[in-house]
Amino acid sequence: MRIFIAVFSMLFILFGRAQTGREKRIDSLEKELKKAIHDTTKVLVFSEMARVYGGVDSLKAFQNGFKAIQLSKDLQYLKGMAISHIDVAGVYLDYFDIENAKKYYRIGNGFADKLIAKDSARDHVKIWLRGVYNLGVAYGFEGNVEKEIELASKTIPIAERMGDKMFVANGNTNLGIKYSNLGLYGKAYDMFTLSQRQFQEIGGPEDMVYHCLAFATCLANMDSLPRLKSVLDLAKKNLDKIPNSFYQGNYYGELGLYYGGIGEYEKALEALDQSYAYFESNPTHYYLKLLYQRYSDIHEKMGNYQKAKDYMLRYLNFYDREHSNSDIVGSYYRLAKQEAGLSNYRKAYEYLQSYIVAFDSMRVGELGKDMQQLEIEYKTATKEKEILALKNEKNEAALALEKRKSQAYLMAIIIGALGFLLTMGYLFYRSKLRKAQKKERMREAEVALLKQEQQNQIFSAMIEGQEKERKRLAIDLHDGLGGRLSGISLNLSKLDKDEPKEYPKKQLRKMMKDLDDSLTELRGIARNLMPETLVKFGLQAALKDYCSSMTGKDTKVMLQFYGSDKGIDLNQQVTMYRVIQELINNAIKHAKASEVLVQYIREGNQIDITVEDNGIGMADQKIKEEGGKGMGLSNLQTRVAYLKGDLDFHSEENEGTTVNVHINIDAA
Structure with a gap:
């Protein structure tokens, strides 16, 4: 996908922003308020009015919401206190005041906890679900993805069981x-x-x-x-x-994006104009920011570089000036291209310099994001296993208890004379059971400690891998792409200084070739970080592409792929690709192999990966003693551990090296 197009999420608060008949609903609530006899009814009406006015009239939304809070406090109306605080939190979230939104969600959720503790009726549980879920949405707005997914995972299964x-x-x-x-x-x-x-x-x-x-x-x-x-x-x-x-403007904005994608640029501009008409009265509306970006894209495709540049500058200088690193990188690159299209070569060079700095910052941020996502997935999987284990333990304990009670009743009826002995035996059994449970808890604590130590080791290895990736990326950018762009800079400076009287077609053609080569190298770096072939066509195509690229006059890399990569999660495919990539690099770089054979064999849910080379090899004992320091063995072990697989090295000096990886997809 084009890096230039920014992604604006349309995160709306769950349960609360229906537009259909909004005016009619407000009129209905006003009438209901006038007819309300009970103060508890007024609390619920005020609260719903805050919800209906949210995102449309902030003053009325807050006025009604705080009226509901105050009246429910005066009445000590627990349900009203829960609903009103949650609805006021929703209004704060409408206007991106995240801290106050979280504050009122927590207060409302506290009242909701007390409410369902007293009465777990269906409508009370729905209040609790809404508050907890939307607190997760608030965390998501500030970038805490782990907390958001945790709260969503907590609420959605409950709603499913309720049939909501x-x-x-x-x-x-x-x-x-x-x-x-x-x-x-x-x-x-x-x-x-x-x-x-x-x-x-x-x-x-x-x-x-x-x-x-x-x-x-x-x-x-x-x-x-x-x-x-x-x-x-x-x-x-x-x-x-x-x-x-109010969705009309958003619809035409997305329609303009579609027409631009199929090359019908006039229709695209017409749709964008229709969208712009809905938002131009509010110059701070976030969707205008997206429209400026899309206008720039369409005008650039039509060859109108001046308009494309004007809209891009309006996007970058939008009133909030808040942009992600990927947006800034794409924008600087587009501006450089547009200035070049207008023959403003010095300005194009300046934007290229800004592009390089922004791109480096973006990669650092994305590596941290990848680490966070990996940690989220690991913790989620661990938590699900713990919950399942606890449920099984609880069910087994309940079943055993029922069985013991039945036996006790039966024995009491049949053998009344032995009641005292049976009671003593039962008490003795309970004493032994408590001791066994205490011993089991101690064992579980030891297992938890071992798991924590293992997690710390994995985290350390992940950090080490991240630092190596950053170092490699810096070298690629400095030695490769940086050198090429410096050459383009010198040529542009010389061209500007010489002030040629005639159109410098030959020099410009050379500079455009250098720029194309730079872009090719940049795509190579990006493909190495996240291979596009893998995302689009799967693991087999990506491995075939990589093995072909590593084959040269001195080295031959062969791939034998048996089975399929269908049904394998994308994260698992990426991790397998990284493992094979690292093993091939080790064979060529450290073992100095001239031939490398890669085998991928899948039978059902079992996957076996073998990488064999004819390099100089290393004694198995030496691998264990040195830990494969130069070969990134700790990173390989981390990735295989993430897949919950087994890693086996076999190597002899001057006999080559064979590495086997066994993975069970169900386990991974």
Whole structure:
């Protein structure tokens, strides 16, 4: 996907922002408030009015919300205190005041905990679900993905058991948005497809429009244009059922993105103009920022570099000036290209310099993000196993207790005379059971300590791998791409200094070739960091591509691929690719091998990977003593441990090296 196009997530608060008939609902609530006899009814009406006004009229939203809070406190109305605090938190979140949003969600959730402790009625549990889930959304806004996923995982299964289909559908759509923002488009696509079926079953037009526009952003990043058009058509069909919907502007913005993708630029500009008309009265609206970026993209494709540059500068200088590293990198690159198109070569050079600095910062940030994502997945898997183990233990204990009670009752009826002895025996048994349980708890504590030590070792190895990757990336950028761009800089400076009277076609052609070579090298670096072939076509294609690239006049790398890579999670495929990549590099760099054979064999859920070379080899004892310091053995062990596989080295001096990796996909 083009790095230039930014991803704006449409994270809306679950349960609370329906636009259909908003004005009618406000009128209905005003009438209901006037007729309300009981103060508890007034609390609920004030709270719902805060929810309805949220995102539209902040003054009325807060006025009604704080009225609900105060009245519920005066009445000591526990349900009202929970609902009103949660709804006020939602208003704060509408206006991106994250700290106050989290504060009021925590207060409301505390009241909700007390409410369901007294009465776990269905509507009370729904209040608790809404508060806990949206607290996770607030954490997500500030970048705490781990906490957001933790709270979503806590609430969605409960809603499923309750049969609350709307909660589950909204939750799945928001998880799709989160995966899309993390770049995990395959997982995002699966979540959106699931929630679309759910919304078609129980959702209204507003729900479908919200879902479709979120799904459209994901499909645009996947370059899935035919599916994007079908989703936008579904959005339009439902949008026509909603008079004066505030989603109109978003719809035409996504439609402009689609037309730009298929090359119908005039239609794209027409759609963007329709979208712009909805937002131009509010110059600080976040969607204008996205529109400036898309206008720039379309005008550049049409060859109007001046307009493209103007819109790009409006994007970068938007009032909030908040941009992700990837946005800044893409913007500087586009500006350099646009200035070059306008023959402003000095300015193009300056933007290229800014591009290099921003790109380096982005890679450092993304490496940290990858580490965080890996940690989230590890902790989530560990937690699920612990929960399952506790449930099994609880069920077994309950079953054993029932059995003992039945036996005790039966023995008491049949052998009343032996009641005293039976009681003494039962007490003695309970004493032994308590001792056994105490011993089991001590054993579990020791296992937990060992797990913590293992986790610390894995984390240390991951940090070491990150530092090596940063060092390699710095060398590639400095020695390769940096040198080429410096050459382009010198040529541009010389061209500017010489002030040629005639059009310097030959020099410009050479500089454009150097620039193309730089971009090729940049793509090579990016492909090495995250191979595009693997993401698009799978592990087999990526390995074939990599083995071909490593084959030269002095080295031959052969691949034998038996079985399929279908059904294997993308993260697992990436980790397998990294393991094989590291083993091939070791064979060529350290073992000085001239021939390397890579075998991938899959039978069902069992995968065996073998990398064999004819290099200088090393004694097995020496590998154990030195730990494979130069070969990155700790990083290999970390990656294989992540896959929950086994790693085996066999090597003899002057006889070559064979490395076997065995992986069980179910375990991974």
